[in-house]
Structure formats: C-alpha cells, structure tokens
Amino acid sequence: MVGFRTLLYKEVLRFWKVSFQTIAAPVLTALLYLMIFSHVLEEHVQVHGVAYTAFLIPGLVMMSALQNAFANSSSSLIQSKVTGSVVFVLLPPISYAEFFLAYVVAAVLRGLMVAAGVLLVTVWFARPGLAAPLWILCFMVLGGGIMGGLGMIAGIWADKFDQLAGFQNFLIMPLTMLSGVFYSIHSLPSFWQQVSHFNPVFYMIDGFRYGFFGVSDVAPETSLAVVAGCFVVVSAATLLLLRSGYKLRT
Secondary structure (H helix, E strand, C coil), X not given: CHHHHHHXXXXXXXXXXXXXXXXXXXXXXXXXXXXXXXHHHCCCCEECCEEHHHHHHHHHHHHHHHHHHHHHHHHHHHHHHHHCCCHHHXXXXXXXXXXXXXXXXXXXXXXXXXXXXXXXXXXXXXXXXXXXXXXXXXXXXXXXXXXXXXXXXXXXXXXXXXHHHHHHHHHHHHHHXXXXXXXXXXXXXXXXXXXXXXXXXXXXXHHHHHHHHXXXXXXXXXXXXXXXXXXXXXXXXXXHHHHHCCCCCC
C-alpha cells in the first residue's frame, strides 16, 4: 500500500496547501446561507418540532461536505490531465484500487474538514443536538465517498475546465440544493415529494439530519440502504473507467 499512502499524501497536501480557498471559503459560504435564511425564516418555520435554524445547520454541514468532496477529486484529475502530470500517477505500479482509494479518501477528508468547520461556526446560532452519532459518521463517510467517486468520473470524462464546470453546475449543484437542505420534503406538493425520492442526495441529507434530531422524512434504514447502494454503483463505475484507461491513457 505504499502507492496508496503516497498518492493520498499528495492529494491531501494539494488541498491543504490552499486551505484558505478549499476549507475556509466553503465555511464562509455556509455561514452566509445560515445568517440569511435563519434571519428570514426562524420566526415563521418549524420542521418536525425543531427550530428552523437548528434544522438548517445539519443540511448546510452535509451540503458543504458533499460539494467539496466532489470538487476535490474532480479538480485534481482535470488539472493533472490538462497539465499532463497525470502520466506520473499512471506510470508507477499503483493498482486501480489504490488509485481509486487515494482520491476518494482525500475527498472524504476534505469533506470532513469542511463539515467540521461549518459546524464550529454555525453551532453558535443553535445547538442541533446529537441523537445518533454513528448515523452522522456513516452518512458523512458514504456521502463523501459517493461524491469523491463522482468527482473522479467527472474529472476523467472532462477534457476542459468548462466541461467540468458544466457537470458541477448542472448536475451536482441542483442535486444538492434540491435535496431538502433548506426544507422538509413534506412541505412540498405531492408530485414534488415523489420527485425528491429519486434524488440520492436527499437520502444523504435526511439520514445525516436524523443523526442530530432522531427524526427524518424517511426511515434512516431506507436512507442508509439507498446511500450504500449508490456508493457501490459509483465505486464500480469509477473502477471500470480506471481499468479501461478511458481518456487517461489515450
């Protein structure tokens, strides 16, 4: 596992060297979301008997972690492809599994750091509780793993930065913003409630929020099954792309 450890070290160092951009900036963005939405809606909205600000905090924590996990692996791969340095990763005797694990673990670590930062700066506004810590950790790691894998797929597929931006703006951003971060799906009309159940990020957010309050829009076991299934599918698809050498060796 020397190759895995070396590549993981490289990936973690890559985002840590610019932590002001990769960690601090997302934390500030989440804080601004909280300040604006809580100021407008705190007195008017309660969800599952939970004050709106407290309800909002876990959603913002998870959304920030997911978006940054995707950004980490996708930006690393596209930069390596554009600069041609990806050859230095492909030439050493590193297995596809090590390649995959290093990028995904680094993405999860960045997501965890951003999540911790968001939680630290938002907990002063409301204390969301801690009903089931293991559920919080499970959904955070699996969600970050899914987004890390999707980031690798996007980075492999994209040839230019604008293609990667399109993937993020037209797929990842809508999935995360329309996943129940700012609302409970029970507040939506029946049709849109059903549509929300086809969004895998909804299950990540809902299950993660269950870990804080012990209440959720769907059963946490259902959310965990969906998220675990998505992780297996995304991981298998990413490994298949790596083995094929698609847009990496050609």
